[in-house]
Amino acid sequence: MVQETTVLVVGGGVTGVGVARDLATRGVDVTLVERDGLNAGTSGRSHGVLHSGARYADTDPEGAAECIAENRVLREVAPGCVRPTGGYFVQVVGDDPDYFDQKVSACRDCGIDVEVLDGAEARDSEPALTPDAERVAVVPDGVVYPSRLVAATAADARDHGAAVHTHAPVEELLTDGDTVVGALVDGLGRVHADHVVNATGAWADDLAATVGIDLEMHPTKGAMVTVESPQLDTVINRCRPTDDGDIVVPHGRTAVLGTTSVEVEDPASFPQEDWEVERVTEECAAMVPDVADAPVECAYWGVRPLYSPESYGEDARGISRGFYLLDHAARDDVRGLTTIVGGKLTTHRLMAEATADHVTERLGVDAACRTAETLLPAQGNLDRLDALVDEFDAGGPADADVVGR
Numbered sequence: 001m002v003q004e005t006t007v008l009v010v011g012g013g014v015t016g017v018g019v020a021r022d023l024a025t026r027g028v029d030v031t032l033v034e035r036d037g038l039n040a041g042t043s044g045r046s047h048g049v050l051h052s053g054a055r056y057a058d059t060d061p062e063g064a065a066e067c068i069a070e071n072r073v074l075r076e077v078a079p080g081c082v083r084p085t086g087g088y089f090v091q092v093v094g095d096d097p098d099y100f101d102q103k104v105s106a107c108r109d110c111g112i113d114v115e116v117l118d119g120a121e122a123r124d125s126e127p128a129l130t131p132d133a134e135r136v137a138v139v140p141d142g143v144v145y146p147s148r149l150v151a152a153t154a155a156d157a158r159d160h161g162a163a164v165h166t167h168a169p170v171e172e173l174l175t176d177g178d179t180v181v182g183a184l185v186d187g188l189g190r191v192h193a194d195h196v197v198n199a200t201g202a203w204a205d206d207l208a209a210t211v212g213i214d215l216e217m218h219p220t221k222g223a224m225v226t227v228e229s230p231q232l233d234t235v236i237n238r239c240r241p242t243d244d245g246d247i248v249v250p251h252g253r254t255a256v257l258g259t260t261s262v263e264v265e266d267p268a269s270f271p272q273e274d275w276e277v278e279r280v281t282e283e284c285a286a287m288v289p290d291v292a293d294a295p296v297e298c299a300y301w302g303v304r305p306l307y308s309p310e311s312y313g314e315d316a317r318g319i320s321r322g323f324y325l326l327d328h329a330a331r332d333d334v335r336g337l338t339t340i341v342g343g344k345l346t347t348h349r350l351m352a353e354a355t356a357d358h359v360t361e362r363l364g365v366d367a368a369c370r371t372a373e374t375l376l377p378a379q380g381n382l383d384r385l386d387a388l389v390d391e392f393d394a395g396g397p398a399d400a401d402v403v404g405r
């Protein structure tokens, strides 16, 4: 059995469906294959924060500017997938006040709206906040429901002619000389394509290795703990250099606490350790004391698809959370293949636009990106949105408390 397509996208996380949507809306014939249900990888196992960029403003201003721009876009095009809660960056007693001032000034430099409250003012609107809060920077963070975002994005791709296949793992890429010409897909057979996009996240090196390409992936695991809601309506971040347990995310009747960062050998199989759950809970309780005793619903882990061709020292936290578009013709003398790795849920649309710009140029297709202006399907109808989640088997632990309820 041989199938033909113009572009084959491998991987049905937020990046892959974003690429399929962008290409399909430019009129390109696309097939997407995902080995599990959509959203089964990292996308469904994140905190679900729609970043304002404040988290990165002092260390990665370019990434922060991307976040605030995409945060605004997603509020417009995916209102059914996001909740504009607002976010706090909290200076707790003992935290460095200079770091707080630097964060506020870096946010302003990146164009992120920020207002400073004292602890008492912040607790008036968010009573669950610790009495040890000294100052709070209020920023436009929000919550994003990855299952809905991935399903709606895939539905838009399909509405524009894309074929979306779940439970269709790629066994290997197919080559003709030094050109990738498609993939062998379990259940579909040989799928021939003019161009293949590798959007397999933390598994990008496995797919690339089937054609002899070495990718320097450094996946790191992060633990998240879902607890019964301590009556929280705002994303709460600790205002200090990134560390374990510095974020609490309101999710319906629960809150998600996160996270850790530990490099793993195999993103599909790694130890899920009690110390991570304990540390995350303990650190988050310094911001929201009620979480210390709140009943735990579950703990889950995600794996960051970090790529770093350079050495980064002892701690993989130092690796950029920016995205990388790898043109394998230029990088490895292998034509017909592009990899897109790294990034964030928040910036997936921008990553997809950059990938589609690159691929359409290779294909000689002259069509502009429209994804920043076009509403995703079913945004005004949560039942329809959650039916799409079911249809694409796109449920995940990050928003299991909200989606379908």
Ligand SMILES: Cc1cc2nc3c(=O)[nH]c(=O)nc-3n(C[C@H](O)[C@H](O)[C@H](O)COP(=O)(O)OP(=O)(O)OC[C@H]3O[C@@H](n4cnc5c(N)ncnc54)[C@H](O)[C@@H]3O)c2cc1C
Pocket: 010, 011, 012, 013, 014, 015, 016, 033, 034, 035, 036, 037, 038, 039, 040, 041, 042, 043, 044, 045, 046, 047, 048, 049, 050, 051, 168, 169, 170, 171, 199, 200, 201, 202, 203, 207, 220, 221, 222, 223, 258, 259, 301, 302, 303, 304, 305, 341, 342, 343, 344, 345, 346, 347
């Ligand atoms: C702990 C943690 C918390 C995070 N929190 C946030 C947050 O709050 N906000 C935010 O913006 N970002 C967050 N991120 C980052 C964000 O989740 C990721 O950057 C993003 O989801 C990556 O999406 P992806 O599509 O590239 O990868 P994935 O979602 O992993 O998708 C890759 C897909 O490829 C599939 N695949 C792999 N191999 C094959 C194959 N051979 N054939 C077919 N399919 C294959 C996998 O099954 C998977 O579904 C977080 C990440 C982590 C780890």
